[in-house]
Amino acid sequence: MKKYKHLLLIAALCFIAVIAYLSYKEAGGKSMLLSQNLPPAGGAPDGSSSRTQLMDVHYTKMVKGVTEFEINAKSVEYFKNGITSELTDIHVKFFAPDGDEYNITGNKGTYDAKKGEIVLSGDVLLRSKSGIEFETDSIVYDHDSKIMTTNDPVKLKKEGIVFKGLGMELDIKKERINILRDVKARIAGL
Secondary structure, X not given: OHHHHHHHHHHHHHHXXXXXXXXXXHOOOOOOEEEEEOOOXXXXXXXXXXXXXXXXXXXXXEEOOEEEEEEEEEEEEEEOOOOEEEEEEEEEEEEOOOOOEEEEEEEEEEEEOOOOEEEEXXXXXXXXXXXXXXXXXXXXXXXXXXXXXXXXXXXEEEOOEEEEEEEEEEEOOOOEEEEEEEEEEEEOOO
16 A cells, blocks of 8 residues: 555656646746645546646746746646646736736636636636726636736726726736726716
8 A cells, every 4th residue: 555655656746747847848948837735646536547636736937037927726637638727716916017916816717828828717806916906707818918808797996986897808018908898987986
């Protein structure tokens, strides 16, 4: 039994090394940090090796020594393809060029390393260091364009003004937010 536990530990460490290498390769050889606390071994609930689950995961995406985003999740399931991950209880922090930070939380989501896409859903809440706050049901972040989008209803708050509408686009590079349609605004105190 002891030998079996050692073999499982070695397999888990090899898996982490492969994920770290694939992440490093995906980043074009740029530095990336990956750390997690390992759950008990066992793979998928059906006993297959098509996926592996990790608990309390922290992932940092860096390009040319600059942190672009950090993902923290209560659990992550890595699928056999090594590209797609499903996450639960997610907190993502995006870093804008001007130093602003966008903290987004959601109940669940996916991360596709090949597409550079993060999808959050379920009670999505964004708060920025500069005072912007918005709520929606889901949001998609595209790494290449640095744009977050949703087609769901949104509620955005900034300096006593509340905007509601359908759909939104947040451009991190240009630091611009557009509510796409059916926009209504309310100013506090009026």
